[in-house]
Each structure stands twice: as C-alpha cells, then as structure tokens.
Amino acid sequence: MNFIKQFLIGAIGGFIVISIYFLIPFNNMTFPTTTVLIILYAIVLLGWIFCFVIANQIKRLAKEDLVGDDEDQAEGIINKKLYDYSFSNNVSAIFAVLGMSIALLKMHNPLIIIGVIVTLLSYSMTSYMMKLYKLAYPNRNLPDVGDKKYAKKLLEISDDGERHVMLHGLYKAYNFANIAFVFAIIGISFYSLVTEDSQLFSIIVISLLLLMMNAVYVFSIRNR
C-alpha cells in the first residue's frame, strides 16, 4: 500500500515537472540572479530572526523556577524549541550555501562576498545552538562542538528513549533521501535532455552520494 502511495505521488510529481518543462521556455529565459539572491538572503534573514526569537524563548523558560507539571511542560517546550532552532538554522545555512553558489556561478562579485559571509554566519550559529543545549540541560555532559568525535559522543550521552525517537526520525529521512535522490537523478537527466545542457557531473555526484549513503548505512549495521 505504501509503495503504491509513493509510486502515485512520484508519478504525479513527475507529471507536474514534465508539464512545467514543456510549458516554460527555459532556453529563452534569462536568470534573474539579483532577484533570486535577494529572495534567498531574505529567507536566510527570516531564519536568523526565528533562531533569535526561539533562543530568547529558551533562555526565558530555562531561567524560570517551575515545579510539578509546569516544570514538565516547560521542559517539553524547551525540547521542541531546540529542534525548531535547529531546523531554522539548517534551512538558513542551506539557503546561504545556495545563494553563495548562485552568486559564484553568475559572477556577481559583491554578492559572492556577501554569500561567503552569510554562509559563515549561518554555520557559526550551529555552535550557538550547543550553548543553548547547555543552558537548557546544565546537568548533561554535552560534548564540545569542536570535538572530533562530536556526533558519536552526542549519541552516546542520549538515553534509550531519545535514541528511539532519533531512530524513527532518521529512518524516515533515510528512506525519503533514497527516493528523493533517484527522482533528482531522473529530473536532472530530463532537464539535460530538454535544454541540451548536460548535467552529467551533477548526476554522477548525486549517484555517488546515494551509493555512499547506502554503504554507510548498511556497513554501520551489518557488522554489529
């Protein structure tokens, strides 16, 4: 049933993409670099504002001296807010990198510098997230962001329940990525055919990433 649902969603998605390709004359279009970059950096800025608001909410909640069910409720909210911060921060970072790449490809020199600064700022906000974690959970022995084994240590300090939740999220993301990468390869191949602008390099990179992702997953669990 799940497979049929995924197949149908894929078919509808594919149909929409193909329709768009035939309806829009991509070859005759000029890429509105500045407009696109302004939109991208506006999204990045919006993400930062969200992060700032969320960080203040976390700080305020962490300072409150609550007891009973209120304490549990506050802890639950802090936990959700930390994930909201992480999502906003990641979205900002992704759009910042995308903006930097577009600026680089279109050779808009001042925008390249802005792109680099925005990207660096976005990634530096990740380390601030760890400060928030430490503020929210002062009794937990959280590893330093600069630690070489940071990801491994973070997993080790998580308890069984937290790992159970992470496993569900990661498995969903893994399955989604497996399907999304295949569709991306099909989409890019189709784009190459329609526009006669070969994207072979992108196709090879995505295929390699797909192979590596599956290899990392399988070898992580088969040897246990």
Next chain:
Amino acid sequence: MRSRLKELRARDGLNQTQLAKKAKVSRQTISLIEREEYIPSLLIAARIAKIFSEPIENIFFFEEDEL
C-alpha cells in the same frame, strides 16, 4: 505495553522531570513510556521499579497477545 507510571508518580508526588533524574534518563523517555510509545529496557524498568519500591511486574503490564 501498559504501565502504572503516572499513577505511581502521583502517589509519590513526583513529576516526570524528577522521576527522570532519579532513573538517570531524560524526561522525554519517561513521557514516551507513559504514552505507551516506547518499551523501556530492562535496566530502566529495574531502576523505575526500585524508585517506587515495587516489583517490575506491578508497574509494567503486557497484553496476552504481546507475549
């Protein structure tokens, strides 16, 4: 799996955060157990049983078809 965790917490006047600290787990784990979304490991179950001074089988219950 069902549990009497919420009832026992109320009996001993503990919130989830306090029980979590005593059982050396996160509050999220206690919440997941109470919502029947996660079956705790034997170690966590034993720690919780010790905190409430109850045998494990008096706290956690399995339905017949689960066994």
